[in-house]
Amino acid sequence: MILFYLVLPIVIFAIIRFLVTLFNYFTQPYLQNYPIISSETVSVLIPARNEESNIWSLLTDLQQQTYGSIEVIVYNDSSTDATEQVVEEFVRVDNRFRLINGNALPDGWLGKNHACHQLALQANGNYLLFLDADVRVEKSFVGQALAYMQHKKLHLLSFFPYQVLGSFGEAITVPVMQWILLSLLPLKLVLWSRRRSLSAANGQMMMFKAETYRKHRFHEIYRSNPVEDILIAREMKRLRYRISTLLGTPGDIRCRMYASGSDAIEGFSKNVCEFFGGNKNVMFSFAAITTLGPFLVLFFMPFPLVFTYFFSVIMARLFIADLSKQNVFKAVILFPYQQISFLQMVIRWEKNRKRGTLVWKGRKI
Known part of the structure; x- marks a missing residue:
């Protein structure tokens, strides 16, 4: 007994x-289609370190966006491969694209957080869309994300992209993230509830209202933390900003996060x-x-x-x-x-x- x-x-x-x-x-926590309320510039900001195998595909996706009021800035974080050369090809043919070559990483900063901070300082847009270099987005994604943020009056929109699983090792590791997330957190409550414990975000895609981001400089606050995305979401809730986190589908945003199961275990273990x-x-x-x-x-x-x-x-x-x-x-x-x-x-x-x-x-x- x-x-x-x-x-x-x-x-x-x-x-x-x-x-x-x-x-x-x-509740189906996916991106919904809304009309754009007002045409505002979106700065797409991409931190990149040794991403020559991914960056071309993402930049091609962004070049083909149906929403044209964008600028794309890539921060080359001391890459030792051909990342810089790939980005320069786009810069030469499209004046919406810019490349920033980073310097030595300052003490007290993590590489990605520093890159995101530097990108935000250079951005001119009304919205700041941070994307990891290994994601892929459909042609309408930027416009749909902007419309969703405007309709919901959000200060932060984040996505867990649809995960492309290319091997058995990935199939037994990558889905663990969704299993934990979707069985412990009612995802819609990230928007509906003010409780900080009901927070979630994914650094692969985070779109901020630029005025809010510039006021608080969130990546600077969490400059040394490898799980800055979740901490930023909690901080924004503490400050009473409206945030939302959604699931990606093959028809909006997707990603192959890791090349193998061992890489996935190493990557997920940090957060x-x-x-x-x-x-x-x-x-x-x-x-x-x-x-x-x-x-x-x-x-x-x-x-x-x-x-x-x-x-x-x-x-x-x-x-x-x-x-x-x-x-x-x-x-x-x-x-x-x-x-x-x-x-x-x-x-x-x-x-x-x-x-x-x-x-x-x-x-x-």
Whole structure:
């Protein structure tokens, strides 16, 4: 009987996460089409370090945007490949494009945060759209994002892009991000609620109202933090600004984040704890519950609760895969492998914490 009451919270937790997933599924947190209220300049700002394999595709996407009132500025952050030469090709043929070659990274700054800060200082637009160099956007994306921000009166709009999975290693690692996010956070409440705990943002795409950004210089505030995106979202909520975070689809914004599963584990390990409010105890507890939970429920719970638990877990996986526009059957089949990948991310995070450094794109951060 004691074991029953000890394991019962695991079943309840699975049910709650399933209900959160259902909320996300029925509220459909995607970009909606609205007419543009007023034509305003959007500065598209791209920090780039050794991105020669990605930057050409993104700049081509931006050159073909149906919304023409844009400027595109790329910050070349001491690249050792042909990033600079690729960008210069666009600068020569399109006067909307500019290139900034960065200098040595100042003490106390992380590379991307410094690049974003420098880009914002050079931007002239009414809106600042920060994009990672590895994303792809459809022709109407900038205009639709601007219209959405105007209609919703937002000061920040962020996206979790649709993830292109090119290998088995990516398939068992990258979806972990959506699994945590969409089963713990009712995404629409990022906009609807003022609670700072209900915040989310993704540095791959963050679009600010320029007046607000210039007033606070958010990347300067979090200059040394590798999870600046989430912290900026929380700070903006504290300041009572309206923000929204959406899911990308193949028809608006997409990305292949990592080239392999090992890269994904290394990349996610730097911010996995922030998915749990920066509380390592919550992260470790979540990892333990989601890993050991199925065995404890199976061995110590009566059949109705066993059925309820596994129904909640499996259906949550199916709905999250569908929300993320991924194959729902693979989501169930790969569930055990993804759980192992999540544990590897948590273990890597703890090792990095003890070591005090994390190497990313050739730099210690």
